[in-house]
């Protein structure tokens with residue numbers, strides 16, 4: 001099975017497909033698994049996932065990755081699923097980066113589509129040389145001076161997460177109003193993070209790595225240069241279904257129409273999670289988990305005609321009478 005999209009639904013689908021005895025590859029255009037949770041709110045506490053009264057986004061993603069790991073899925077990260085072709089008993093998905101995957105069945109868990117980070121206009125030359133749009137691993141920032149750019153949830157979440165680790169954290173925002181959650185703003189204000197409002201990054205200096213960042217005060221035009229080894233640009237993402245709209249799927253309000261088995265109507269292609277549309281659809285992590293279990297179980301007989309839709313119980317039969 002190929003799962004397109006390694007967000008919560010895709011990760012749980014990888015576990016589930018493994019549980020059903022399939023080998024699984026997970027493709028995602030982002031460099032990290034976790035979908036919207038990792039990209040937009042890794043430090044937020046989620047309260048409505050069944051079985052977890054409160055769980056931080058990052059911890060939920062880690063738990064999903066661990067749960068799937070028992071079946072050893074193949075991760076194809078930084079790969080955007082671009083083309084779909086059919087063979088007599090399989091589908092072939094080719095990524096924009098040229099990777100080809102042949103699978104018996106595809107489950108699309110593409111959420112909002114491919115995320116593209118909004119670029120920091122003055123920083124593009126330093127991408128990967130100290131400028132990042134994601135913070136996959138916090139400990140690499142130990143003893144660094146970090147500039148976080150943005151005024152939304154991800155900027156504040158990253159600032160808060162980096163504060164105990166980095167030497168200094170400066171949050172730079174071009175206005176004095178923030179879009180972040182009020183409680184997070186309060187926590188950042190009470191922390192070591194320095195907040196500079198009406199400020200922008202005018203230039204980034206350094207050859208191989210970032211050494212200094214030049215900031216401009218937008219109201220006065222005053223500039224100053226401060227040492228920094230890392231810039232986290234958290235300016236949000238644009239999302240686009242892009243190539244998936246050319247797969248012959250029935251689109252409904254910019255989502256993929258599915259039936260009650262999560263079948264899309266295109267041979268060997270199922271979908272689950274935020275990307276699906278049907279009457280009464282509710283876009284939540286919890287519903288994505290249920291939908292992807294439905295998709296994988298209904299895909300099982302497509303992969304192996306001898307397989308049943310009903311999986312049996314993961315807890316086994318030891319307590320059954």
Ligand SMILES: Cc1cc2nc3c(=O)[nH]c(=O)nc-3n(C[C@H](O)[C@H](O)[C@H](O)COP(=O)(O)OP(=O)(O)OC[C@H]3O[C@@H](n4cnc5c(N)ncnc54)[C@H](O)[C@@H]3O)c2cc1C
Nearest residue numbers: 005007008009028029035036081110111113114273274285
């Ligand atoms: C700020 C915020 C807070 C939220 N809080 C909650 C909450 O408290 N509780 C809750 O239940 N929900 C919450 N949500 C919603 C929740 O995050 C989504 O319902 C959930 O992430 C959907 O999971 P998914 O796996 O369907 O899709 P996504 O998480 O969107 O993951 C889809 C993945 O597919 C990838 N992808 C898309 N197209 C392609 C392609 N062509 N090729 C390769 N990869 C592709 C994307 O890169 C992405 O990684 C929140 C959302 C936001 C933005």
